[in-house]
Amino acid sequence: MSSVIRVGTRASELARTQTGHVTDALGVAASAAGTPVELETVHVTTEGDTTRASLSQLGGTGVFVAALRDALLDGRIDVAVHSLKDLPTAPAPGLTIAAMPPRESPFDALVARDGLTLAGLPRGARVGTGSPRRRAQLLAARPDLEAVDIRGNVGTRVARALGPDADLDAVVLAAAGLARIGRSALVTEVLDPSVMLPAPGQGVLGVETRTGAVVPGLDALDHAPSRLAATAERALLARLEAGCAAPVGALASVSVTGSGPDARMRIDLDVVVAALDGTRVLRHGASSSGPVIGAGTYDVADAVEGAASLGINLAEIVLEMGAADIAPLR
Numbered sequence: 521m522s523s524v525i526r527v528g529t530r531a532s533e534l535a536r537t538q539t540g541h542v543t544d545a546l547g548v549a550a551s552a553a554g555t556p557v558e559l560e561t562v563h564v565t566t567e568g569d570t571t572r573a574s575l576s577q578l579g580g581t582g583v584f585v586a587a588l589r590d591a592l593l594d595g596r597i598d599v600a601v602h603s604l605k606d607l608p609t610a611p612a613p614g615l616t617i618a619a620m621p622p623r624e625s626p627f628d629a630l631v632a633r634d635g636l637t638l639a640g641l642p643r644g645a646r647v648g649t650g651s652p653r654r655r656a657q658l659l660a661a662r663p664d665l666e667a668v669d670i671r672g673n674v675g676t677r678v679a680r681a682l683g684p685d686a687d688l689d690a691v692v693l694a695a696a697g698l699a700r701i702g703r704s705a706l707v708t709e710v711l712d713p714s715v716m717l718p719a720p721g722q723g724v725l726g727v728e729t730r731t732g733a734v735v736p737g738l739d740a741l742d743h744a745p746s747r748l749a750a751t752a753e754r755a756l757l758a759r760l761e762a763g764c765a766a767p768v769g770a771l772a773s774v775s776v777t778g779s780g781p782d783a784r785m786r787i788d789l790d791v792v793v794a795a796l797d798g799t800r801v802l803r804h805g806a807s808s809s810g811p812v813i814g815a816g817t818y819d820v821a822d823a824v825e826g827a828a829s830l831g832i833n834l835a836e837i838v839l840e841m842g843a844a845d846i847a848p849l850r
């Protein structure tokens with residue numbers, strides 16, 4: 521007899537698709553581990569799906585996740601799949617992010633009419649984004665643009681630039697969201713991190729369970745480099761005491777350098793804090809390295825601790841440099 525695992529998801533196309541990918545992978549991993557499970561999907565409506573408030577007003581309150589967490593704690597579901605960038609950095613008592621699967625693209629993407637790139641947009645072009653972080657970096661790169669606050673699911677936002685009633689020249693979205701719903705072909709430019717740093721955790725999913733609950737196959741879904749990158753980025757955000765709506769971007773990358781006794785695991789972390797109107801930008805980077813225990817692998821628990829320290833250290837450096845004077849972090 522196999523156990524039933526109930527997987528909770530928000531109802532949006534993006535949420536259902538990414539939960540579907542995780543559910544499929546969980547089924548395969550559980551069977552491979554010799555503990556097959558029966559998977560059931562449960563739709564949960566969150567405040568983030570129903571409110572008409574602007575994202576910049578919602579702040580880092582976790583409007584997309586509270587209802588899923590309640591369902592986990594109540595035992596209505598066993599597993600919740602979150603976009604990490606929508607997840608507040610504060611730990612949730614009684615819950616654990618048991619797995620972070622391999623990261624999808626962390627970058628932001630421009631979806632523009634007529635195949636336009638950021639540099640190709642005409643003077644004064646209207647570009648839609650609901651995110652203060654994207655708006656600030658967009659205006660820093662192109663002060664002439666008009667940033668328009670938009671909301672809604674991925675399809676709604678794309679239609680503002682490409683639909684029959686389009687009223688914008690372009691929109692900026694997460695490349696990961698478009699990739700997960702099979703719409704990457706709409707991207708006219710993947711924005712280079714030198715132009716736009718993504719939200720901490722963008723492109724990473726967090727699979728949350730009740731602390732101590734055993735979900736067969738779940739351990740196998742965890743991808744160490746993705747967990748390390750997300751940990752560094754989120755530790756930085758937490759130390760800045762910044763919400764997910766703060767104009768703060770961060771991106772970490774994990775590599776193994778050298779070989780034999782010289783091999784090291786290295787994490788590079790970049791951060792940007794930008795004034796909401798793009799007139800001031802503070803960018804900085806830091807890196808850390810740790811031991812490799814053979815064949816390019818490392819002790820994940822140790823490495824996670826190192827990643828968190830790197831994020832905290834970089835946050836303290838940019839606070840010292842005046843990050844809080846450049847933009848409201850909360």
Ligand SMILES: NCc1[nH]cc(CCC(=O)O)c1CC(=O)O
Nearest residue numbers: 603605693694696697722723724
């Ligand atoms: N705030 C909504 C949201 N949450 C996660 C993603 C994209 C997927 C991801 O980052 O994993 C999106 C859409 C977007 O920002 O365009």
